[in-house]
Amino acid sequence: MIKVENLIKTFGPKRAVDGVSFAVERGEVLGFLGPNGAGKSTSMRMITGFIPPTSGTVTVGGFDMLENPIPAKRLIGYLPENAPAYTDMTVGGFLNFTAELRGLRGEDRKKAVNRAVEMCFLDAVLHQSIDTRPGDSGVGRADGWAGPKPEIRGAEPDPADG
Numbered sequence: 001m002i003k004v005e006n007l008i009k010t011f012g013p014k015r016a017v018d019g020v021s022f023a024v025e026r027g028e029v030l031g032f033l034g035p036n037g038a039g040k041s042t043s044m045r046m047i048t049g050f051i052p053p054t055s056g057t058v059t060v061g062g063f064d065m066l067e068n069p070i071p072a073k074r075l076i077g078y079l080p081e082n083a084p085a086y087t088d089m090t091v092g093g094f095l096n097f098t099a100e101l102r103g104l105r106g107e108d109r110k111k112a113v114n115r116a117v118e119m120c121f122l123d124a125v126l127h128q129s130i131d132t133r134p135g136d137s138g139v140g141r142a143d144g145w146a147g148p149k150p151e152i153r154g155a156e157p158d159p160a161d162g
């Protein structure tokens, strides 16, 4: 499902990620652990296609992240460290909006949003605006769940821990 081969990222003289390789099969849960500055976030950004690697390859569901980013990204739900949200929107409004951005319409959109709301326990706050829920990553997490085919999910739940 995810295949990472000899991933390297340098920022000027700094080598942030130094030859990471691993594979994750369908149904596997992988924890990505390491001290602050180890290169976890940089690796996640390359695996999800936010930044290109200096060298190495990432394949998601058989699609090369550099050569075929759109079908690869369709398979991913990703909650980055600082998940952006339009905080004046309601929780339900925002999730419907991002589901639509991902190409979901009608019943498919409803189903994806309902499922995400249920899994992230957001039922009671659907009509509340996001800025009334400071410090809460539930909405971002739900957004990560609400993709058209969210087969792969990644989260960086605790910014304080890098």
Ligand SMILES: Nc1ncnc2c1ncn2[C@@H]1O[C@H](COP(=O)(O)OP(=O)(O)O)[C@@H](O)[C@H]1O
Pocket (backbone or CB within 6 Å): 011, 014, 015, 016, 017, 034, 035, 036, 037, 038, 039, 040, 041, 042, 043, 161, 162
């Ligand atoms: N955009 C960047 N420019 C320069 N250095 C960076 C950049 N992003 C990360 N780094 C450096 O790369 C190393 C790995 O960072 P990071 O991937 O954030 O580690 P982690 O998430 O494991 O704490 C750190 O030394 C960090 O300072």
Ligand SMILES: [Mg+2]
Pocket (backbone or CB within 6 Å): 040, 041, 042, 161, 162
């Ligand atoms: Mg980090």
